[in-house]
Amino acid sequence: MSDVLVIGASAAGLATAESLRRRGFSGSVRLVGAEPHPPYDRPPLSKQVLTGDWDAERTVLRPPAHLAALDIELLLGRRAVSADTARREVTLDDGTLLPYGDLVIATGLKPRRLAPFIEPPGVHTVRTLEDTGRLRAELADARRLAVIGGGVLGCEIAAAGCRLGLDVTVIDPAPVPMAGQVGQEIGRMLAELHRDHGILVMSATEAEGPVLSDGRIAGVLTSKGPVEADVVVAAVGSTPATDWLEGSGLTLDDGVVCDARCRAARHVYAVGDVARWWHEGQGRHIRLENRSNATEQALAVADNILGADRPYLPVPYFWTDQHGIRMQVLGHPAEADRIRVIERAPDSRKFVAVAEAGERTVGIVGWNSARGLRKARQLLVDGSQVH
Ligand SMILES: Cc1cc2nc3c(=O)[nH]c(=O)nc-3n(C[C@H](O)[C@H](O)[C@H](O)COP(=O)(O)OP(=O)(O)OC[C@H]3O[C@@H](n4cnc5c(N)ncnc54)[C@H](O)[C@@H]3O)c2cc1C
Numbered sequence: 051m052s053d054v055l056v057i058g059a060s061a062a063g064l065a066t067a068e069s070l071r072r073r074g075f076s077g078s079v080r081l082v083g084a085e086p087h088p089p090y091d092r093p094p095l096s097k098q099v100l101t102g103d104w105d106a107e108r109t110v111l112r113p114p115a116h117l118a119a120l121d122i123e124l125l126l127g128r129r130a131v132s133a134d135t136a137r138r139e140v141t142l143d144d145g146t147l148l149p150y151g152d153l154v155i156a157t158g159l160k161p162r163r164l165a166p167f168i169e170p171p172g173v174h175t176v177r178t179l180e181d182t183g184r185l186r187a188e189l190a191d192a193r194r195l196a197v198i199g200g201g202v203l204g205c206e207i208a209a210a211g212c213r214l215g216l217d218v219t220v221i222d223p224a225p226v227p228m229a230g231q232v233g234q235e236i237g238r239m240l241a242e243l244h245r246d247h248g249i250l251v252m253s254a255t256e257a258e259g260p261v262l263s264d265g266r267i268a269g270v271l272t273s274k275g276p277v278e279a280d281v282v283v284a285a286v287g288s289t290p291a292t293d294w295l296e297g298s299g300l301t302l303d304d305g306v307v308c309d310a311r312c313r314a315a316r317h318v319y320a321v322g323d324v325a326r327w328w329h330e331g332q333g334r335h336i337r338l339e340n341r342s343n344a345t346e347q348a349l350a351v352a353d354n355i356l357g358a359d360r361p362y363l364p365v366p367y368f369w370t371d372q373h374g375i376r377m378q379v380l381g382h383p384a385e386a387d388r389i390r391v392i393e394r395a396p397d398s399r400k401f402v403a404v405a406e407a408g409e410r411t412v413g414i415v416g417w418n419s420a421r422g423l424r425k426a427r428q429l430l431v432d433g434s435q436v437h
Pocket residue numbers: 057058059060061062063082083084085091092093094095096128129130131156157158159176177178203291294321322323324338339340341342344367368369370371
């Protein structure tokens with residue numbers, strides 16, 4: 051059995067290593083991660099860890115005994131700087147050369163930064179435990195928080211800021227929050243939810259630059275005027291962490307481009323947020339930035355390393371928690387031309403909506419309605435091209 055080298059020691063990389071072992075792979079498995087921590091979970095970083103409901107330790111994905119039992123070599127605090135796919139070796143930042151039988155790329159994303167907001171103290175991005183720790187520490191002395199970006203992450207951080215008792219403003223050029231993930235109609239409900247909790251939602255608004263006071267952030271200049279803030283979070287999306295693969299011969303185009311089996315080249319696979327693979331059911335390349343994909347895709351990659359020849363055909367899924375509402379999203383509701391509510395509780399704090407485009411079901415949204423969502427899932431599997 052040949053050796054497997056996994057670069058990126060987070061949800062997707064760890065799940066790949068675990069799946070290999072669960073399927074009886076007895077070759078060596080090395081897991082290399084740039085962060086100093088053993089693998090941890092990111093979703094709580096913008097929710098329970100940011101609000102202080104959880105200690106950082108609770109994000110650890112597996113206890114040390116479990117990791118030890120996997121019999122993998124875990125190299126933490128080490129960054130891969132290049133890959134030579136012809137010689138089948140990866141170079142680390144300390145010059146170490148690691149040969150591999152199969153390479154798994156699981157390097158995830160890095161936050162996009164807004165050029166005028168990079169320098170001033172008081173401006174944050176959220177991707178790592180350290181990011182959340184720094185933000186939480188600054189919020190403790192703050193009164194006003196401005197969040198640039200009304201996507202999933204921006205909305206969650208705004209909701210957490212609200213829980214912490216701050217005056218929160220969300221600034222976003224789209225007409226409603228999370229428009230790109232859930233479409234206009236659900237986005238409008240979300241805007242209402244945030245406003246009901248006292249958040250100022252500035253949609254259709256550009257963040258143009260920082261307002262500074264004594265070299266520190268004091269607000270955001272927007273296309274609709276200045277917004278005062280003691281702390282600013284830029285949640286304006288992320289880009290795949292593929293810099294280290296420049297010159298490797300792999301196709302890099304908004305992620306590591308893979309075939310239907312998540313294979314980027316002979317003996318090279320990509321998994322998780324960094325992978326853009328050919329979804330045979332949808333007939334296009336897609337890349338998903340969500341937690342369940344990291345685990346599910348890892349199973350497919352492990353199977354294919356072990357010779358299964360299995361296309362990866364998930365129904366895209368993510369959840370988000372905001373103001374006590376859990377929204378669960380299947381498929382691509384933002385591609386719908388209409389939304390139909392198929393189940394609603396009398397107080398309307400729970401519903402399931404089907405997103406349709408022409409004759410097809412393209413997505414389903416559950417609003418505090420996990421059971422309803424599970425029941426409706428079949429509509430998407432049967433009635434659309436999303437298998
Ligand atoms: C704050 C936050 C909240 C989230 N909330 C939700 C949610 O509510 N629901 C949901 O479905 N999803 C959520 N997600 C998304 C989910 O966490 C990701 O989809 C998941 O973490 C992807 O796992 P991954 O292993 O592919 O990538 P990552 O978790 O990004 O891990 C990649 C790892 O690779 C390492 N790395 C990068 N480059 C190198 C290199 N050159 N050498 C070595 N190591 C390297 C990185 O340091 C990192 O540790 C959230 C994400 C964030 C950041």
